[in-house]
Amino acid sequence: MSSILIVPVPPFDMRKVNALVSPVQSTFGLPVHVNSADTVDPSFAFDLYRNQYNSTSIISAFIRQFEKHEGKVLGITSVDFFVPVLTYVFGEAQLDGPIAVVSSYRLDDTIYGLPDNPKLLEERLIKEVVHELGHTFGLIHCHDYRCVMHSSTAVEEIDVKSARFCPACEDRLRMKIEN
Secondary structure (H helix, E strand, C coil): CCCEEEEECCCCCHHHHHHHHHHHHHHHCCCEEECCCCCCCHHHHEECCCCEEEHHHHHHHHHHHCCCCCCEEEEEECCCEEECCEEEECEEECCCCCEEEEECHHHCHHHHCCCCCHHHHHHHHHHHHHHHHHHHCCCCCCCCCCCCCCCCCCHHHHHHCCCCCCHHHHHHHHHHHHC
16 A cells, blocks of 8 residues: 655745645545655745746656655745746646655745734645645646636635535545555
């Protein structure tokens, strides 16, 4: 049986990391473990011009660091992510591969000048974690706006969707996990 390893990437609040274990475990039906000892320092992926971190570069570091790990690996951080063709991303994953990374940076209302809302941040983080891990199981973006696999380019779109898979995505996921 496969498992999911959550690896905090500094800086990150361990309470937020630990709060992910139960929802991820119940969503995927797989054992979930946290490994804060074998983390990746994201400083090498910092782009001075953009003042952001290249998520693809961080995925590459995770591939090297966890090449012997059997199962999925999720890197979780609070640094601001980008990919060269987009202004920002909430996360990135290898489609049908072992690695995903998620950032809480743009999920936090305080960066938009709004009051701190820890509960909303946690809900958004869970949705994005499930979404990116879904990609590692081969799921692509879903047209159902309520499905967690629906593409989100703004936090408002994350707020609209569910933390659950639609029936079609759920069926595809179960087939992948069982095989």
